[in-house]
Amino acid sequence: MKLFVCVWIIGYMFGVARACLDIPEYYGGLDSSLVIGASTLASPASSCNCCGLCHQDTACRSFSFRPDTGECTLYNRVGGYGELQRQPAGSQVTQFFFMPSSSGSDEFCRSDSDCVTPGDACRGRICTSDPTVTCRRAWERNGALPDHRYFGYLDGQEHRLYCRMQGQYSGATLLLASHNVPTDGVAWSADNVLYKLHPRDGYPSEAIDYSILRYADLIRDSMSGSTYEVFMIAHEYQGEPTVVQKLTASRSLTLIGTELVPLSGGQFQVNPTLAYDDGWLAFPYLINDPARSELYTTINSRTSYLTWRSVVTTGGDLLWPLNRPRATVVLYIRE
Structure with a gap:
């Protein structure tokens, strides 16, 4: 009107x-x-x-x-x-x-x-x-922009993106926000782990279940260079403080693979190094096993220890870093 x-x-x-x-x-x-x-x-x-x-x-x-x-x-x-x-x-x-x-x-x-x-x-x-527009595009034009939602363009479609602009993030795009209790009444599953928006408005936020993981490789490939960055953030929960870890990865590594790529393989580095990372950390990957509750993890194991670094599950507490219960874990990409 x-x-x-x-x-x-x-x-x-x-x-x-x-x-x-x-x-x-x-x-x-x-x-x-x-x-x-x-x-x-x-x-x-x-x-x-x-x-x-x-x-x-x-x-x-x-x-x-x-x-x-x-x-x-x-x-x-x-x-x-x-x-x-x-x-x-x-x-x-x-x-x-x-x-x-x-x-x-x-x-x-x-x-x-x-x-x-x-x-x-x-x-x-x-x-x-340009065929792809992400948070980094806005940050490169203006590093003083606030953390907020911004319009982006992925795979021929317009999307609202949530961007962390300030501090070490420098235009990182939110790919995943996972919670131990569904925020929209819809549990995580193999069908939505790669793409999940709020059914009301689809707006991205760390406070709601959200995933655009299916665009991870597209965003990664929108820039050149030998490496890209992934930020994993576990928010404070039950006395456990907020933890932020940056993974600097070879551009050949994918965030939506099913292969286990351990830290010891030298294809990515972490900062800071947390307890037990040397022996137990892998690059984030999908679990393709209907018998498991874990859908997305960073554990360097295919055994019963799989639960210990669960980032997305079909139900129950998340565990990140190693074996530390969390209500919310989020993942950003800076290509």
Whole structure:
């Protein structure tokens, strides 16, 4: 309804029907170097009024608007991650909009028709010729972006991704969030361990059961270089502190294989090294055994010790690191 009203107002005022576009969840403004005008609109004002001002200025390509103060700021570019000063979750007050059919490479978009550079398409809400868009793509343009959900593009489809941008993660993409009790009423199984979204909205989060493991190799292969990084995080539980471990792996290693690849084989390194890693740690792999409750593990064993490093199970506590009960274990990839 809001979009329709804005289109009608702008069409009535300027003889056009070009709605100002937004991207859900992207709040904030652009770098101050792109500002071409700023004003405080009299109450009651809305983003439609600010959109009207942008239409009046032939140099305007995007704008931000604060509903609580009426602040309207115009910019001379659509902008992208490199210019976005995104507000973190919990502080999202500044709305951001851009003009259609005005986006250069690496700038925001809603459809292919927004992209003006030959060869570009709208993938993960940015104009690009790249076939894959992940969290690292956003981080490389702007290392100050907050941890949050971002749009990505995997295997020809748009996806919302959860990204850890800050600290050692530097644009890591959440691949898996596993809990000892199903968060959506649907237990883990061999049928969903590679792909599991919340049935309500599919939004990624560490707080819900989530898996896009089926895209692990695609994300890994979207960059070159001899290695890639995997972060395993076991959240605090029953007095056990949060543990974070980084695995630096040969790019030939897969996160969705069924072969046991031990640490001692030299195909990956870990930091920090935890107790018993030398003898008991393997690269994450899938368990293809219907008789077992474990579906995904990092244990260097095919025997009864398999339970000791269970990352995803069909039921019961997770055990990670070695034989330490956990309620939540998550896995990120930084290609």
